[in-house]
Amino acid sequence: MGRLFGTDGVRGVANADLTAELALGLSVAAAHVLAETGTFEGHRPTAVVGRDPRASGEFLESAVVAGLASAGVDVLRVGVLPTPAVAYLTGALGADLGVMLSASHNPMPDNGVxxxxxxxxxxxxxxxxxxxxxxxxxxGGQPWDRPTGTGVGRVRTYDEGFDNYVAHLIGVLPNRLDGLKVVLDEANGAASRVSPEAFARAGAEVVTIAADPDGLNINDGCGSTHLDLLKAAVVENGADLGIAHDGDADRCLAVDASGQEVDGDQILTVLALAMRDGGRLRKNTVVATVMSNLGFKLALEREGIELRQTAVGDRYVLEAMKEEGFALGGEQSGHVIILDHATTGDGTLTGLMLAARIAATGRPLAELAAAMERLPQVLINVPDVDKTRVASSAELAAAVTEAERELGATGRVLLRPSGTEPLVRVMVEAPDIEQARSVGERLADVVKSALG
Known part of the structure; x- marks a missing residue:
C-alpha cells in the first residue's frame, strides 16, 4: 500500500480508491492515534464532520461517522458546508477533531477525507x-480496541453550524457591502447556500449561478476552474464584480465589471494594500509560492511590501505564515489565507474582503487589480524525462543561466519537477508573450535533450 495522505488529505475515485471501508478505517485509526497523544485526556472526545454535496459524500460521511462513534467519539454532523466552515467550527466548538469529505475542484467521481x-x-x-x-x-490483523455500553460515541445533527459560520464571516468584515452588485458562481458545491447568504447579509445585491447542487453537477463546467459562465453573467447583469468558488469553497477567483479575470495574485495584491492601510499586514509581508507571477512581486516592491516565497502548495504557505507570524498568504490559483480569521484558505471570506475593499474605496475592481500588472507567462510540460536530474544537469543549468541573462530583471524562469508524473514543468515570464514563448520552447528542448 502506497502512502495514502497527499498534500490535502486522502483522495481518489469514490468507491474505487476511496471506499467506505477505507473511510471508516481511517476514522477509527485517527481516533486511536489522537487518544494516544493525549488529545482526549480528561474529557469525552468530540468531532465535527462535514461534506460537500457529491453523491458519494453521503455514504462516505456515514462511514466516517460510524468509525468515529465506534471508537468512542461523539459526532456533530454539520452537513453540506465549505471546508473552511468545518475548520472554523472545529475550533469554535472546542472539538478535538474535524473531518471534511471533499475533493475540492476535482470532478464529481472523486472524493476525499x-x-x-x-x-x-x-x-x-x-x-x-x-x-x-x-x-x-x-x-494486517491487529484488532481495534472497541468501547461498549456508554463508551460508544453519540451522533447528532448540528444545524446551527450554518448560521454560526455565516455570523463569523460577517463579524470580521471591516465594512458593509451596500451598493455593490455581485454575481456568485458556487460551482454547484459546498458554498451554494453559505456564500449568497453571507454576501446578502453584508448588504450586497446578489445574483447566483451554479448554486443548485444535485450531487452530480459539482464543478461541472462552472466554478473557479471554468470562468466563462461567470464572465458572461457579470456583464449581462451589469454587476460590479463576480466571485467564483471551487467545490469545497476554499478558493476564490474574481471577475471585474467588464468580464476580465482577476486571479489569486491580483486578489492578494488588493488585500495586501487594504490590510497595510488598515494596519493589519503583520511584518509588512505577504507569503506566496514560487509560481506567483513576477508582476506580483514587482507590484509589492513598488508598494514597499515584502514577499516571502515558498514551495508550491497552500500547506507550505500556511506553514511559513504560522512559523513567522504573517497575516496574509496564498496562491495564484485562488487559495488565500487570512490567518487572523481563518486557519485555512477560505473562498467566501476572500470574496467578502475583496468586495469590502471595493465598497470602502469606491474604486472599481479593475482599477484596484491594476496595482499589479500580470506579465505574460508560458508553461510547458516536458514528459518522459528523468525529473530527478533537474538540479544536477550542467547542460540545463547553462541554458537557464543564458535564458535569465536574456530576460533580465523583467523576466523569470522556473523549472519544476512534477510531484506525481515523470515530467518537468518549464515556466517562463517575460514582458511580451512572444519572448516568453520563444525562451520557453528553447528551454523545453534542452530539458528533452539533457534529461530524456
Missing part, C-alpha cells in the same frame, strides 16, 4: 503518518 486537529488546524504530517501506520496494522 481531510482531517483537522483541535483548533481547526491542519493535521501534522507526523500524525498523518501514525494514522496510516495504525490503519495498515489493522488491515
Amino acid at each position: 481531510k482531517f483537522f486537529a483541535r483548533g481547526g488546524q491542519k493535521l501534522a504530517d507526523e500524525l498523518e503518518d501514525r494514522i496510516e501506520t495504525r490503519y495498515a496494522a489493522h488491515r
